[in-house]
Amino acid sequence: MSVVARQGVKYSIIGYLGFLLGTFASIFIFPYDMEFYGKLRYILPTAEILVPIVVFGLSFSNVKFFSKVNADGKHHNMLSLSLLAVVINFLIFVGGYFLINFLFPQLQTSKLWEMKLLILPMVLVLALSSVFNKFLTNYKRIVVPNIFENFIPKIANIGAFCLFFFLGVADKMAYGFFFLMFVISLIGYGYYTNRLEKIKPDFGLDYFKKDNFYREIFTYSLFGFLGNIGNYIAINIDNLMIGEFxxxxxxxxxxxxxxxxxxxxxxxxxxxxxxxxxxxxxxxxxxxxxxxxxxxxxxxxxxxxxxxxxxxxxxxxxxxxxxxxxxxxxxxxxxxxxxxxxxxxxxxxxxxxxxxxxxxxxxKFNIVVMLILAVLTITTNMIFLKHTDLGILGIAIAYAISLSLFNxxxxxxxxxxxxxxxxxxxxxxxxxxxxxxxxxxxxxxxxxxxxxxxxxxxxxxxxxxxxxxxxxxxxxxxxxxxxxxxxxxxxx
Known part of the structure; x- marks a missing residue:
């Protein structure tokens, strides 16, 4: 069996097992404390919505331009600069976030502000992980990244919940375990990438300045960002809206x-x-x-x-x-x-x-459609939240309307x-x-x-x-x- 076939079979098996694990926990574990589970389900989706802003499509560029930079022996140069750019973007984003909350103090009543010390570091960890995740696909390796992407979040949710509810650990300690699982995942990404091919940090800019190659990367990354943020908003906005409103x-x-x-x-x-x-x-x-x-x-x-x-x-x-x-x-x-x-x-x-x-x-039309879906989802959610008393049924109806119009x-x-x-x-x-x-x-x-x-x-x-x-x-x-x-x- 070829590498692609083996990886495909293993990927599917892990996907199904992860899905079943999550469903099992939803039926037999999480119902014991809906409020704490609701907090966990607010933290991760909210962080995931913010991740595309920090990554800015660089993860996709590491796939799109891999053949070219690899042929020139500069794929580690691109990976290094992408990771550095993510860190810089994160610092700018955090600075902007605190500035906006300082200028508009009413925003400090939000759940996001209340949980900022957990959600913001989570954004950085997830953003760096997403770059490694896409980079590994260039080696036709999707199984181990799928474990980090599918299993770790479920283990983080189940572990944090069990620590808090069944073992009586303080909620801050449970949140610490939750965050630690994603840090371990990021370390795992780095270790696995280095195992496939030793990482050689290279932060030189000369290669990307030649023939304005950086402009091509920026343009493609921009399209990736626009499509990706629409997708993340559409998928995760429900949990954020319910938690906030x-x-x-x-x-x-x-x-x-x-x-x-x-x-x-x-x-x-x-x-x-x-x-x-x-x-x-x-x-x-x-x-x-x-x-x-x-x-x-x-x-x-x-x-x-x-x-x-x-x-x-x-x-x-x-x-x-x-x-x-x-x-x-x-x-x-x-x-x-x-x-x-x-x-x-x-x-x-x-x-x-x-x-x-x-x-x-x-x-490119997919980008337009994903942005339309994001706007539709936010708009319909706000309509049902502000003008009806339907609660989560209103959120479900909003989801159904936006998804159906999208299709x-x-x-x-x-x-x-x-x-x-x-x-x-x-x-x-x-x-x-x-x-x-x-x-x-x-x-x-x-x-x-x-x-x-x-x-x-x-x-x-x-x-x-x-x-x-x-x-x-x-x-x-x-x-x-x-x-x-x-x-x-x-x-x-």
Whole structure:
């Protein structure tokens, strides 16, 4: 097996294990203290939103220009200067942050100001880590960085929570452990990079001044920054908004629900690594008809499998909540499950819209779209926070609106430019079948033991979906439920 194949398989395995670890903790650990978990879920997303400002796209430039600088033996020169630039950017950012808070004292009532001594150092550590993370991809090494990127944050959350709640350690000590895990991750990045090829610090500027090469790097970094900050805002703004404008307890509840419903996105994990070469090939050949067929096929796969998981989650959620500590809080917020679930289902139904754009000559449009998404997310969040009393349900609705509009823009763009369209009539049949299955399971009588309801109702949903799919031929399950396919899963 090639290095790329081995790394791809290991990357997927680590991704799934990390996802399952996070889901397990969300069900069995974090519900014991929603407020403290809400604080943890405020700290990291807030720091991640600020990271692109400090990195300023330099991590992407270390990938884009690696071939050129490596051929000239200057890749360590570029890495060294990138790390130095991140530190300088951080100092400027911190200076600007304190100046703004001095000029506008009302900002000092924010949760960000209250937790600045933890969040700001976290920004620097994450920013330096992101440069190493992207630099390592040049060596086709994605497994170890994935451990640092996926496992460390989960271990940091679980460890800090257990120290605080189960062992009675002071919250400041728990925060210290939380921060220390990311410092260890940064050290790990440096050690692993040095192990692959000994790092040779070089802070000379002459190479980059030649032919104004630095301008080219700056321009590309700027585009990377604009796209990346939009992405980080869109992903993390919910936790920041809830923490600032509602409270940490509600942030913990929202984060728990989000982690559980995110199970429906599992089919998406790793599939892009398989699909990217095919998308790239069809774009290069200009065979848009084949691209459209492939787009519809992958979109249907993601949507149908996500729908199956969604139906099982929504009928089992009330009974699952009964087994969770503080489950009554989750039960009272059950509408959030439906809103987030439908938004994620539509996202799955649109398939790899964004990837088609990013792999085409119109890749810069993705930057525009990501910035639109960021503005939409902030605007809709503020509308629901300021003008309604819906709380985290309002945040969920805002998320659903912005994500759906974001996907619609990409659908329209891809249809105009490439004549590809992800949605099909099969999806409507699948939705009808899913609604019938959910309603049948809900109206079936409950057993006195909730553990039986937790398993038997999702089982009913699975049976109905399987029978309905057999007759309607929505999704070709027969291609995957055969001996040849199952054996192929274990070849490695």
């Amino acid at each position: 509602i409270n940490f307890r509600e942030n913990g509840i929202y984060s728990n629900i989000y982690a559980i419903i995110s199970l429906i996105t599992v089919p998406q994990m790793g599939l892009f690594n398989i699909s990217a070469p095919i998308i790239n090939k069809e774009l290069a050949s200009g065979n848009h008809e084949e691209l459209d067929r492939f787009h519809k096929k992958t979109s249907l796969s993601l949507f149908f499998l996500g729908l199956v998981l969604f139906c099982c989650i929504v009928v089992g959620f009330p009974y699952l909540a009964d087994f969770m500590k503080n489950g009554e809080d989750l039960r009272s917020s059950e509408p959030v499950v439906w809103v987030l679930g439908f938004a994620m289902l539509f996202d799955l139904a649109t398939g790899f819209n964004g990837h088609i754009i990013s792999l085409s000559k119109y890749y 619609i823009i990409k659908i329209v763009f891809n249809y105009i430019k490439f004549k590809v369209f992800p949605l099909g009539i099969e999806m409507i049949y699948a939705m009808i079948l899913g609604c019938i299955s959910i309603n049948v399971a809900i109206f079936l009588p409950d057993f006195k033991l909730n553990i039986l309801n937790l398993f038997y109702k999702p089982a009913v949903v699975l049976i109905l979906l399987f029978i309905g799919n057999y007759f309607l031929k929505i999704y070709p399950l027969d291609k995957y439920l055969n001996k040849a396919f199952i054996k192929s899963l274990f070849k490695f």
